Amino acid sequence: MNRSTQRSICVVLTSPFALNAFLLNHLKALADDYAVTVCVNTQGSQPSDALDPRIELLHFPIVREISLFKDVSALFWLVRFFSKRNFDAVHSLTPKGGLIAMLAAKFCKIPYRTHTFTGQVWANRSGFMRFLLKKMDRLIVTCATNLQADSRSQADFLQQEGICDASAIQVFGLGSISGVDLQRFSPVTGRREQLRRDLGIPMDACVFVFIGRIQHEKGVLVLAHAFAALVLKYPNAWLLYVGPDEGGLAANIQEIAGDHCRLIGLTARPEDYLDLADVLCLPSFREGFGTVVIEAAAMGRPAIASRIYGLTDAVEEGVTGLLFPAGDTVALMLAMESMLAPDQRMQYGDRARERAHVYFSADRITDYWRSYYAGLFDGKPTIVPPDVQRLT
Secondary structure, three states: OOHHHOOEEEEEOOOHHHHHHHHHHHHHHHOOOOEEEEEEOOOOOOOOOOOOOOOEEEEOOOOOOOOHHHHHHHHHHHHHHHHHHOOOEEEEEOHHHHHHHHHHHHHOOOOEEEEEEOOOOOOOOOHHHHHHHHHHHHHHHHHOOEEEEOOHHHHHHHHHOOOOOHHHEEOOOOOOOOOEOOOOOOOOOOHHHHHHHHHOOOOOOEEEEEEOOOOHHHOHHHHHHHHHHHHHHOOOEEEEEEOOOOOOOHHHHHHHHOOOEEEEEOOOOHHHHHHHOOEEEEOOOOOOOOHHHHHHHHOOOOEEEEOOOOHHHHOOEOOOEEEEOOOOHHHHHHHHHHOOOHHHHHHHHHHHHHHHHHHOEHHHHHHHHHHHHHHHHHOOOOOOOOOOOOOO
16 A cells, blocks of 8 residues: 555654564554554664564654753654644653653644553652642643553553543553563573573572662662562572663662672563573562563463552462562562462462463554554544453
């Protein structure tokens, strides 16, 4: 089909991270039927080489931090761009990208304006900054014609905080905007043993792993203290941290957790460390969904996670893993202790794999994206039917 005669969608993001992590396969599928453009700040980190060549990629001069001059400049840039291109739909992700994209799209009278909430940066803030950031989310809601969230509990949280009615927010299935690549996230014969040898970890050890950005809001110090208490009683326990040290906490973590802790740093292959490990730990104070949970689940690894919105959708408590009150070091240690029993974690792991394969495959989520836009452009109801249920 000629691109000029296709329906057109412009996707707006602040940085390439969300594009690379969540959207590549979905946008490739949408490019079969629509002219897709992506506007994102390409300075610094770059979009993946796997971005479909049919997708138009443009540098969008937006910055993550609040800057009145730069934010107004970005808004005018987007208004001029939308005025020239006359898109049928604009879809935004990330808070700053959503605010500017929805304002510009409404000003330019683009008929379909969708924003996807993937977690609220103000959830753990207080005072004026919390007030200001919440006002920004309310403005996004006012400008958008359609709203999505990557978990039902996040939609409920937005309602509780007065942002919008939860019934106005669409959630695909049980949650997640990306799903999990079941082929990539599957065990590989011999990989677990080789990596354990390389890191000096005994074959019979119970290994807990954290994968994500190493910063305070991810609860990494809570995990270090819980593990330090655990390993005093159970010297066969080990802990890995996999991810960039954005908070400058690596030395502190190592001092707290001791010799049975390994800090790996940033990796392009998280599946390797999920294969090596036995249990995923995600003690975050804020998450929109927790994609790493379903990546671990696809490999048969149970999770221990904070009982917060988003993670309560990713982990089915007592079935695919355990939840604990965010920040509670003792409760986390006790949950880790219970996972030392091989039969326990195997049972959780088997159910986690089943749930990931049934409900969270990347192909399934891609189908939701295609159905969403087909319905949107056909003028039909766009809410995905609740065709899923809990395993219990």
